């Protein structure tokens with residue numbers, strides 16, 4: 001379990017997961033960090049290696065470019081000869097109102113939040129099923145559990161990722177490959193910098209990372225993190241549509 | 250209601266600018282100031298507060314840039330907490346050269362307050378072990394400051410209360426250890442003179458501190474427990490499971506009163522007297538950070554918050570320092586203003602590079618007081634007078650109330666310091682203590 005690929009490695013949640021995995025694996029861990037900004041990737045890699053003695057390689061890529069993703073994953077795969085754990089964590093939280101008025105914007109973020117996830121998972125699945133082992137952890141969101149007017153451009157993409165994961169899990173189970181869907185609630189990261197963070201629902205990236213690592217190690221299917229979101233989403237998904245469509249959520 | 254410092258005083262409004270990357274410092278020419286860097290808000294009063302201005306939140310700047318396991322030189326982003334550093338340095342056989350009584354502070358905060366620990370008498374302050382740091386000024390310049398480069402800014406920033414700019418990274422010399430255990434002994438003493446004698450007697454021990462019962466008066470005035478320690482040579486133990494508990498809400502104000510504190514102090518003292526004599530081994534955390542196990546313990550003081558008063562007075566040629574401490578303890582004991590934690594320590598003469606650094610050779614006393622408004626403030630003014638008369642100082646990191654006049658007597662060097670302040674940086678503390686002085 002020591003060859004670890006992190007796609008969207010500069011995300012706050014991904015950084016926290018990387019540190020916790022490195023602490024588990026210590027100096028045997030080998031990281032491949034994929035993201036857009038090489039300096040930031042390097043600073044994360046240096047942090048991991050100086051703290052824990054592990055190794056890290058940066059791979060610069062813009063995940064908008066779907067057609068390049070297979071080659072990207074091949075390059076990552078070849079770096080250390082395979083991938084044991086892959087975390088997919090990049091994401092773009094768009095302005096819903098902008099998406100409603102601008103199809104190009106909707107399609108751009110849908111591409112990043114849904115299709116690029118699928119392309120990465122598709123490429124990993126082909127390789128992992130051959131070697132009959134591996135873990136794919138994809139970050140969805142509680143926003144993907146039910147469409148709401150305030151954020152369905154983002155939510156529907158996250159929902160699509162969750163359903164894709166379900167199918168893939170079903171396909172890869174017999175091949176010994178584990179697929180984990182992660183559904184975080186509100187997390188205090190740069191993505192949510194503009195939000196008011198008072199109130200009890202906000203979690204830190206460290207707390208979310210802890211449950212992601214636990215989910216990877218204990219081969220969970222889907223996790224809500226923090227766990228209380230399972231209860232909240234059970235209530236929300238069970239409100240009849242008749243009523244739900246009238247609500248302002 | 251959001252508060253910004255450990256004492257829950259004062260209330261303030263800020264624009265928050267979280268910093269995520271070392272290349273993401275704000276464009277000072279466009280954002281609205283004044284600015285102040287913020288670590289973990291473990292200062293008690295208004296040193297990390299900038300009412301009406303912007304706070305640069307540094308806690309995500311927590312990456313290690315380099316850690317040389319042979320030489321113990323560590324270079325990290327300035328928001329890295331001491332707890333985080335210990336988590337990977339202790340297993341590698343290195344320890345912080347100086348640490349305050351909580352590990353939930355940032356490197357930047359440790360530099361800006363030039364914090365001290367139980368080893369001040371041998372090791373000096375945190376700033377004595379800083380090899381250098383990157384300082385971002387509001388003109389956009391980032392300067393490496395050390396004893397050899399930009400030395401004036403180096404000296405101004407150590408103990409500079411965040412006023413000289415944003416510290417981005419800190420390079421620190423760690424200290425070698427062989428074990429994660431410390432050898433500790435606790436010795437009860439019956440009064441202040443005995444306590445101070447113990448500091449003399451154990452002057453060669455690396456760590457020393459005393460806890461004082463400041464409710465007991467009369468002949469028991471200044472009774473307490475002296476504790477000294479060394480890093481152990483024994484084999485390390487496996488890291489104990491982290492069993493922190495958190496105080497879930499603000500206690501109502503009646504919970505802390507003369508009687509409950511008296512009872513606490515009585516039990517604590519008796520327990521100390523009955524403890525097993527001789528040297529014991531302790532994991533480093535309970536020895537250095539006894540309060541960190543109880544997260545958010547400041548809530549015990551309730552919504553009104555609390556003050557800490559920490560001063561230092563020089564020994565004096567004829568023990569005037571000890572007499573001054575005795576006078577202060579008498580005033581405090583008579584005031585009946587409950588104080589759980591009173592800590593006594595002797596500072597050594599190792600000079601910090603910091604211009605505005607607090608410690609000086611002498612005796613330091615630190616106590617908590619629940620906030621009883623004017624009565625508490627009046628007591629502090631009396632204590633200030635004693636400190637001023639003895640040529641001592643009060644610690645800004647713990648302060649929310651000293652007058653501008655008192656400040657200028659404690660820190661006459663403030664005028665020398667002032668020229669290094671970044672003109673876009675300021676704090677509530679600084680505005681308060683320099684009001685009317687200029």
Ligand SMILES: Cc1cc2nc3c(=O)[nH]c(=O)nc-3n(C[C@H](O)[C@H](O)[C@H](O)COP(=O)(O)OP(=O)(O)OC[C@H]3O[C@@H](n4cnc5c(N)ncnc54)[C@H](O)[C@@H]3O)c2cc1C
Nearest residue numbers: 288289290291292349350355357358361364365410411416
């Ligand atoms: C339980 C407890 C025990 C303590 N024991 C001790 C002790 O034994 N000895 C001691 O000396 N102190 C002690 N303190 C005080 C504490 O160590 C200091 O107040 C420390 O500076 C707090 O660090 P912080 O990161 O929380 O900084 P904050 O309180 O957030 O800020 C403190 C100052 O540092 C500045 N600052 C923070 N980060 C930066 C940066 N990156 N660049 C520039 N300026 C910056 C701020 O502007 C502010 O002026 C104790 C505090 C507590 C709560």
Ligand SMILES: NC(=O)c1ccc[n+]([C@@H]2O[C@H](COP(=O)([O-])OP(=O)(O)OC[C@H]3O[C@@H](n4cnc5c(N)ncnc54)[C@H](OP(=O)(O)O)[C@@H]3O)[C@@H](O)[C@H]2O)c1
Nearest residue numbers: 010011012013036063064089090091141184186187189191
């Ligand atoms: N924060 C929350 O409340 C929350 C809640 C539920 C789910 N999530 C999900 O959790 C994941 C991690 O987010 P976070 O909260 O950690 O946010 P974050 O720190 O803002 O990270 C978002 C990351 O996505 C990357 N990214 C965006 N577009 C990209 C593109 N086209 N190509 C490559 N990388 C791209 C960004 O890279 P750059 O550094 O290059 O900009 C950044 O690293 C995301 O999938 C997010 O949707 C977050």
